[in-house]
Amino acid sequence: xxxxxxQNREQNRQALIGxxxxxxxxxxxxxxxxxxxxxxxGLSRGMIHLHFGGKDNLVQxxxxxxxEEYYDGLEALLQTAGDSPQERVEMIVRGDLSKRVLNRRNxxxxxxxxxxxxxxxxxxxxxxxxxGRLRGMIHNAFARIVREAGTPDASGAARDxxxxxxxxLEGMWTDxxxxxxxxxxxxxxxxxxxxxxxxxxxxxxxxxxxxxGQEARAAKAAP
Amino acid sequence: xxxxxxQNREQNRQALIGxxxxxxxxxxxxxxxxxxxxxxxGLSRGMIHLHFGGKDNLVQxxxxxxxEEYYDGLEALLQTAGDSPQERVEMIVRGDLSKRVLNRRNxxxxxxxxxxxxxxxxxxxxxxxxxGRLRGMIHNAFARIVREAGTPDASGAARDxxxxxxxxLEGMWTDxxxxxxxxxxxxxxxxxxxxxxxxxxxxxxxxxxxxxGQEARAAKAAP
DNA sequence: GGATTTAGTGGACGATTGTCCATTTTTAAT
DNA sequence: ATTAAAAATGGACAATCGTCCACTAAATCC
Numbered sequence: 368x369x370x371x372x373x374q375n376r377e378q379n380r381q382a383l384i385g386x387x388x389x390x391x392x393x394x395x396x397x398x399x400x401x402x403x404x405x406x407x408x409g410l411s412r413g414m415i416h417l418h419f420g421g422k423d424n425l426v427q428x429x430x431x432x433x434x435e436e437y438y439d440g441l442e443a444l445l446q447t448a449g450d451s452p453q454e455r456v457e458m459i460v461r462g463d464l465s466k467r468v469l470n471r472r473n474x475x476x477x478x479x480x481x482x483x484x485x486x487x488x489x490x491x492x493x494x495x496x497x498x499g500r501l502r503g504m505i506h507n508a509f510a511r512i513v514r515e516a517g518t519p520d521a522s523g524a525a526r527d528x529x530x531x532x533x534x535x536l537e538g539m540w541t542d543x544x545x546x547x548x549x550x551x552x553x554x555x556x557x558x559x560x561x562x563x564x565x566x567x568x569x570x571x572x573x574x575x576x577x578x579x580g581q582e583a584r585a586a587k588a589a590p
Numbered sequence: 591x592x593x594x595x596x597q598n599r600e601q602n603r604q605a606l607i608g609x610x611x612x613x614x615x616x617x618x619x620x621x622x623x624x625x626x627x628x629x630x631x632g633l634s635r636g637m638i639h640l641h642f643g644g645k646d647n648l649v650q651x652x653x654x655x656x657x658e659e660y661y662d663g664l665e666a667l668l669q670t671a672g673d674s675p676q677e678r679v680e681m682i683v684r685g686d687l688s689k690r691v692l693n694r695r696n697x698x699x700x701x702x703x704x705x706x707x708x709x710x711x712x713x714x715x716x717x718x719x720x721x722g723r724l725r726g727m728i729h730n731a732f733a734r735i736v737r738e739a740g741t742p743d744a745s746g747a748a749r750d751x752x753x754x755x756x757x758x759l760e761g762m763w764t765d766x767x768x769x770x771x772x773x774x775x776x777x778x779x780x781x782x783x784x785x786x787x788x789x790x791x792x793x794x795x796x797x798x799x800x801x802x803g804q805e806a807r808a809a810k811a812a813p
Numbered sequence: 814g815g816a817t818t819t820a821g822t823g824g825a826c827g828a829t830t831g832t833c834c835a836t837t838t839t840t841a842a843t
Numbered sequence: 844a845t846t847a848a849a850a851a852t853g854g855a856c857a858a859t860c861g862t863c864c865a866c867t868a869a870a871t872c873c
Contacts, residue, residue: 482705538757
């Protein structure tokens with residue numbers, strides 16, 4: 368037991384963070400006021416100052432929480448992926464496009480914070496951290512693919528593949544933001560794998576990653 | 591002459607719109623208040639209500655103006671492009687990544703509005719319109735490429751290419767938003783052309799569009 | 814169970830928000 | 844030069860913002 372004291376304390380902190388994220392998702396940052404937050408959390412006005420020292424710090428904590436949540440979800444998915452780098456890339460791509468990660472709530476929150484990131488240093492940092500960790504995971508996988516293939520153009524291809532994959536995922540998120548109803552997850556994944564198949568025909572096809580041992584056939588199969 | 595009356599009137603309207611965009615670019619939407627706007631424009635408090643009927647309408651007009659400006663710039667570039675669809679695509683890609691279009695100011699403004707788009711219908715519309723017109727221009731070009739190539743899989747390839755190109759451009763903009771200093775326009779263009787070369791090897795290479803008459807050689811040159 | 818400590822409350826506060834209008838200034842028409 | 848019309852001003856206004864603190868409620872300790 369952590370003691371009812373501290374238990375409640377933490378519970379209320381989380382309630383405040385959750386209320387901020389709900390409000391940002393539904394009403395946007397500019398309409399997320401202290402009154403709005405405490406009403407959603409069902410707590411009293413003073414709690415924000417008590418637990419976070421002010422509204423700005425609370426919003427920052429909410430951005431941090433959202434960022435962590437995204438990465439944790441993605442990393443959990445990665446645990447279930449196979450060992451081969453192409454399988455890991457596929458898992459990241461499909462995970463980033465999955466309902467659990469790419470949904471109206473998350474997209475609203477993410478773009479709302481992004482819009483303010485340029486002027487709020489602290490928030491920009493979390494936005495950057497999330498992207499940085501994702502970039503690291505993807506780059507590792509491509510670096511392994513390039514290394515195992517033994518081609519000389521090592522660093523360039525892996526970097527381009529990382530850059531392109533991230534850009535495509537970003538673009539798909541924007542697509543979802545603007546048209547959540549007509550967004551097609553399968554189509555989005557197919558387009559990304561088309562790009563990857565072009566760069567690593569022995570490792571990817573239009574359908575996704577090629578498991579080790581299928582290289583020869585798959586390289587031809589790609590149209 | 592439009593009469594000094596109306597001339598001043600229009601001049602002040604533009605000053606207000608410009609002040610909003612400057613403020614949004616520098617301070618963000620949440621800090622763009624009426625006081626901030628009129629101070630930048632050097633006009634009196636009442637002007638906003640007089641010319642636009644309220645702050646919301648002014649912000650909306652500013653979003654509209656920014657959207658038009660972007661598209662006009664891109665269309666002007668298109669006038670100077672060659673007739674072949676691959677040259678038009680190259681011009682759009684290079685134009686969208688050019689300093690005139692992709693710079694700190696425009697990116698700040700664009701993402702600030704995007705962040706609020708979900709909750710401000712009118713702004714979302716302009717965001718959508720801009721993307722829609724761009725989508726149309728790109729799709730037209732790819733549709734021509736597919737048609738001229740005479741492959742049967744017509745609609746699918748053109749749609750995928752359009753979708754992928756737009757997503758990549760979007761991703762590059764986000765890249766610039768987060769890291770304006772270390773952004774490399776050439777690298778961004780190269781990655782997009784890598785994608786296009788994969789889809790249309792007879793029409794694109796890593797360096798960009800292939801002019802008509804070079805098809806045979808270029809298709810092999812791609813590594 | 815009384816004392817002590819900490820969590821939680823909610824209203825007061827000054828600052829700032831956007832709107833609106835009575836007034837002044839400027840341009841155009843006579 | 845005088846009048847009519849429109850543009851522009853800037854302060855008054857209520858509403859809302861976020862902060863803070865005197866206070867109450869509740870959990871922990873002895």
